[in-house]
Amino acid sequence: MSELTGIFKQIEERNYSIDQCFLCGCQLNEENSTVEHVIPKWLQYEFNLWDQKITLLNGTLFPYKNLTIPCCFECNNIHLKPFEDKVKKAFENGFEGMCSLSEETLFYWLGKIYFGMMYRELFLNLDRADPEKGTITNPEYIDSFFSHFLFLQGIRGKHSFSNFFPASIYLFKTQKPQKIEDQWDFIDNHQTLFISIRMGDVGLMVHLQDCKATKNMEHHLDIHKEVDLHPLQFRELTAKILYKGLLMNRTPKFINTQTGDGPVETHLLPIQGFSSKPIFDDWDNDEYSYLMSFLTGIPLETCQPEKGKVYTWLVDENDEPIFIDVDDDQQNFRKN
Ligand SMILES: [Zn+2]
Numbered sequence: 001m002s003e004l005t006g007i008f009k010q011i012e013e014r015n016y017s018i019d020q021c022f023l024c025g026c027q028l029n030e031e032n033s034t035v036e037h038v039i040p041k042w043l044q045y046e047f048n049l050w051d052q053k054i055t056l057l058n059g060t061l062f063p064y065k066n067l068t069i070p071c072c073f074e075c076n077n078i079h080l081k082p083f084e085d086k087v088k089k090a091f092e093n094g095f096e097g098m099c100s101l102s103e104e105t106l107f108y109w110l111g112k113i114y115f116g117m118m119y120r121e122l123f124l125n126l127d128r129a130d131p132e133k134g135t136i137t138n139p140e141y142i143d144s145f146f147s148h149f150l151f152l153q154g155i156r157g158k159h160s161f162s163n164f165f166p167a168s169i170y171l172f173k174t175q176k177p178q179k180i181e182d183q184w185d186f187i188d189n190h191q192t193l194f195i196s197i198r199m200g201d202v203g204l205m206v207h208l209q210d211c212k213a214t215k216n217m218e219h220h221l222d223i224h225k226e227v228d229l230h231p232l233q234f235r236e237l238t239a240k241i242l243y244k245g246l247l248m249n250r251t252p253k254f255i256n257t258q259t260g261d262g263p264v265e266t267h268l269l270p271i272q273g274f275s276s277k278p279i280f281d282d283w284d285n286d287e288y289s290y291l292m293s294f295l296t297g298i299p300l301e302t303c304q305p306e307k308g309k310v311y312t313w314l315v316d317e318n319d320e321p322i323f324i325d326v327d328d329d330q331q332n333f334r335k336n
Helices: 002-013 041-046 073-091 094-099 103-124 139-156 215-225 231-246 285-296
Strands: 033-037 053-055 061-063 068-072 159-161 168-173 184-189 194-199 202-207 254-258 264-268
Touching (some): 033 073, 041 073, 068 073, 073 094, 073 103, 073 139, 094 168, 103 139, 103 168, 103 184, 103 194, 139 264, 168 215, 168 231, 194 231, 215 231, 231 285
Parallel strands (some): 159 264
Antiparallel strands (some): 053 061, 168 202, 194 202, 254 264
């Protein structure tokens, strides 16, 4: 892995620098230096995000337009651009267009956004005066982040998956509110390498490294594809899918091999491992209610009407999907 060794070392040592390409690690100079927007520029224009702010993990507000990562000309224009163009074109046809993209394209596209967020939030934005603040201390997360970085090398043709696909990707059709600022929603979680994006009529979620473990329960979620979801319902579903990922008690283990200068190939070891224990901990409605309340902004006492119970805006008492019209006064359903 001669070429990659340098950047692996940087990741391991968390020694990022603003003058190295986030993807290939090459030294940037006046000639090859570009900036890559973590949230693509076309999306920022589409949803008027340019002057809006995103809340970073440390709670600070940061303008979307300044959310950039250092990138070399070659990675930006030769490797990343084709993915960006493909997604942009698909998005012109909204939800149906996005459904036509391959899982691989969506993985690299979402994977880059996630990586950019983490790179910015956890590495580049460290408080220089207090280096302990904001660093990741969980070694398992470092391993996962390291693997994710390796997987992204597939964008440059330097990596492939041998016997598995790393992510669970979910697409739901959402209703498009009239106000442009209500048409965009973004949530990331670094405990599970998860992002949820609502853009126009597209609701997109990904667990980047559960190796399809949560996706295997997707049939339970099919019912939520029967109606176009209200933004609140999409947040509830985000809580649901994120929580399931948090319940996973195994960290996938990989073996990387490389022949000569060829791409690094990653093999997945059986997720179950040697233990017969289920790979997900039991669902706990009380714990889940907290997450749902946090993500929806709805008071806990509404989300959790009594201990062990949880409220839902997704289905009625007969488990039939509920349609909540986004153009209705929001107070109408919050009273329920
Ligand atoms: Zn590069």
